[in-house]
Amino acid sequence: MSAFTSTFALVRKDVHSELRTRYxxxxxxxxxxxxxxxxxxxxxxxxxxxxxxxxxxxxxxxxTAMSGLSRTFVSEEERGTTMTLQLVAxxxxxxxxxxxxxxALTFSMTIAVTILYMAVFSNAFVIKTLSIFIGTVVLxxxxxxxxxTIIAAIVAKANTRGTLYxxxxxxxxxxxxxxxxxxxxxxxxxxxxxxxxxxxxxxxGYFLAMTGGSYLLFDYVWKD
Amino acid sequence: xxxxxxxxxxxxxxxxxxxDVSFSLGSGESLAITGRNGSGKSTLVKIVCGLxxxxxxxxxxxxxxxxxxxxxxxxxxxxxxxxxQLYDEFSxxxxxxxxxxxxxxxxxxxxxIDEVLNDVGLWERRKDLLRTYSSGMxxxxxxxxxxxxxxxxxxxxxxxxxxxxxxxxxxxxxxxEQQKSAILIVATNDADEATWCSKKVELGTHR
Numbered sequence: 248m249s250a251f252t253s254t255f256a257l258v259r260k261d262v263h264s265e266l267r268t269r270y271x272x273x274x275x276x277x278x279x280x281x282x283x284x285x286x287x288x289x290x291x292x293x294x295x296x297x298x299x300x301x302x303x304x305x306x307x308x309x310x311t312a313m314s315g316l317s318r319t320f321v322s323e324e325e326r327g328t329t330m331t332l333q334l335v336a337x338x339x340x341x342x343x344x345x346x347x348x349x350x351a352l353t354f355s356m357t358i359a360v361t362i363l364y365m366a367v368f369s370n371a372f373v374i375k376t377l378s379i380f381i382g383t384v385v386l387x388x389x390x391x392x393x394x395x396t397i398i399a400a401i402v403a404k405a406n407t408r409g410t411l412y413x414x415x416x417x418x419x420x421x422x423x424x425x426x427x428x429x430x431x432x433x434x435x436x437x438x439x440x441x442x443x444x445x446x447x448x449x450x451x452g453y454f455l456a457m458t459g460g461s462y463l464l465f466d467y468v469w470k471d
Numbered sequence: 472x473x474x475x476x477x478x479x480x481x482x483x484x485x486x487x488x489x490x491d492v493s494f495s496l497g498s499g500e501s502l503a504i505t506g507r508n509g510s511g512k513s514t515l516v517k518i519v520c521g522l523x524x525x526x527x528x529x530x531x532x533x534x535x536x537x538x539x540x541x542x543x544x545x546x547x548x549x550x551x552x553x554x555x556q557l558y559d560e561f562s563x564x565x566x567x568x569x570x571x572x573x574x575x576x577x578x579x580x581x582x583x584i585d586e587v588l589n590d591v592g593l594w595e596r597r598k599d600l601l602r603t604y605s606s607g608m609x610x611x612x613x614x615x616x617x618x619x620x621x622x623x624x625x626x627x628x629x630x631x632x633x634x635x636x637x638x639x640x641x642x643x644x645x646x647x648e649q650q651k652s653a654i655l656i657v658a659t660n661d662a663d664e665a666t667w668c669s670k671k672v673e674l675g676t677h678r
Contacts (some may be wrong), residue, residue: 256572268558327556335574337542
């Protein structure tokens with residue numbers, strides 16, 4: 248019970264801290280707006296296909312995640328508060344709290360990207376199978392958050408943080424990106440839910456494998 | 472509470488920081504860790520806190536006859552150190568409340584945070600953000616953070632840095648209180664501060 252209390256206390260601290268410092272939030276909002284605006288200007292009056300739109304949708308999510316999610320650990324390292332956290336919380340508490348916080352950030356980000364997409368590509372970005380889209384966004388966000396959290400913890404200990412994060416993330420996230428792009432295309436094309444069940448299995452497996460592996464690895468990343 | 476270090480050695484990239492450090496302390500005992508700059512005082516402090524692993528050697532923590540293992544150790548330790556930072560975006564009061572909640576300290580009695588803030592002389596400024604505090608006030612808040620959970624082992628690294636006369640008096644009062652029933656470790660270059668303690672370990676003498 249005390250592990251849950253500790254974890255949610257740390258999530259509460261991170262939320263309060265984020266609302267006051269806007270360490271990650273400003274980076275995420277600015278990136279979403281500028282990326283969607285750039286795509287809008289590039290496409291102009293073209294009518295992109297569903298696979299192009301879903302690809303661009305997840306490109307925006309990927310690079311937005313790269314610009315903001317590493318902040319959860321990097322900000323602790325830069326401010327010198329890592330040791331304070333090590334004194335009050337166990338590594339598993341820190342890992343799960345940061346994972347919950349990053350998941351909440353990723354969900355907010357995908358919702359914002361979806362709303363912007365529906366507003367600016369009102370003719371082309373029409374979600375015909377809502378169940379596939381919701382399943383993809385939820386499971387995709389969980390996978391993104393899980394991978395980003397452990398990579399952020401590793402990158403925070405390095406000297407070249409800015410470049411290392413996307414470089415390390417891309418090979419780890421490529422499986423996830425290909426799966427969510429395929430599933431989103433199915434949602435835009437109006438395919439039946441049963442056609443996306445295989446994609447969902449991959450996404451669930453990815454999340455469980457990534458979270459389990461990260462949990463085992465985190466002690467070594469966090470200490471020493 | 473007893474703390475015992477047996478043959479603790481630390482190396483970074485094959486460079487030896489210190490070798491075979493051994494000592495044992497019981498409740499009411501105190502130890503000064505001294506040595507020149509770079510002799511490994513802060514590294515030894517981190518090892519005692521469980522923040523770093525020794526290259527060789529063992530550390531044993533025993534409380535009420537039972538060995539304390541792993542992550543439970545941190546609940547028995549309070550640390551004041553120049554490299555320990557608190558959150559600038561929160562007030563002094565918020566820092567203590569949030570960090571106590573994360574520590575999930577069920578023994579923390581009502582009013583304890585108020586009591587320690589009063590004790591370190593920060594009650595009047597408790598609602599101000601930390602970024603508005605002077606370096607001395609931040610050092611005082613570190614004392615409040617270190618003692619709020621009544622640790623069995625209090626570790627002070629450069630204990631009086633940034634403190635004024637009143638602050639130094641607060642520290643000596645806190646040191647005397649800790650020495651009554653718990654373990655005190657002071658890492659310092661200051662000969663006066665080293666005299667607070669009954670035992671002494673000098674690092675950097677093996678080279």
